[in-house]
Amino acid sequence: MSxxxxxxxxxxxxxxxxxxxxxxxxxxxxxxxxxxxxxxxxCGSELVERDVRKFTLTRSGQKxxxxxxxxxxxxxxxxxxxxxxxRGTSTTRLRDAKRRPVEEPPAAPPDRSxxxxxxxxxxxV
Numbered sequence: 001m002s003x004x005x006x007x008x009x010x011x012x013x014x015x016x017x018x019x020x021x022x023x024x025x026x027x028x029x030x031x032x033x034x035x036x037x038x039x040x041x042x043c044g045s046e047l048v049e050r051d052v053r054k055f056t057l058t059r060s061g062q063k064x065x066x067x068x069x070x071x072x073x074x075x076x077x078x079x080x081x082x083x084x085x086x087r088g089t090s091t092t093r094l095r096d097a098k099r100r101p102v103e104e105p106p107a108a109p110p111d112r113s114x115x116x117x118x119x120x121x122x123x124x125v
Contacts, residue, residue, distance in 0.1 A: 001042040003075050006068040008035035009047070013065050016054045039064065 012021040012032060022029045040047050047061030057065060 001038050005035040005038050006072055008032055009039045010068050012036060013057055
């Protein structure tokens with residue numbers, strides 16, 4: 001389950017419509033349904049009561065919606081943390097080291113014993 005799936009679930013809960021959610025997010029209806037099913041799998045319970053025209057949240061779905069909103073809010077907070085560079089301090093980075101080209105191992109000398117059936121002497125002419 002990803003934050004994208006949680007967001008899709010939240011939009012679907014607010015619209016009450018798979019078609020409207022798909023239109024708003026520019027997803028196919030099957031993608032919206034897949035996201036909702038994945039959130040349900042992660043929660044281990046049915047979150048929506050499906051009807052032909054719309055769906056409503058179950059009690060578990062209402063709780064999952066609250067938690068999803070909190071999780072996405074926290075995810076946004078994580079994204080807005082200041083970076084080390086923005087505080088005026090330097091960050092430790094790996095420097096681009098000059099890499100030596102990787103040398104091929106020397107080729108093994110050919111096994112000449114097979115050329116003349118293992119007999120000493122000159123090879124085939």
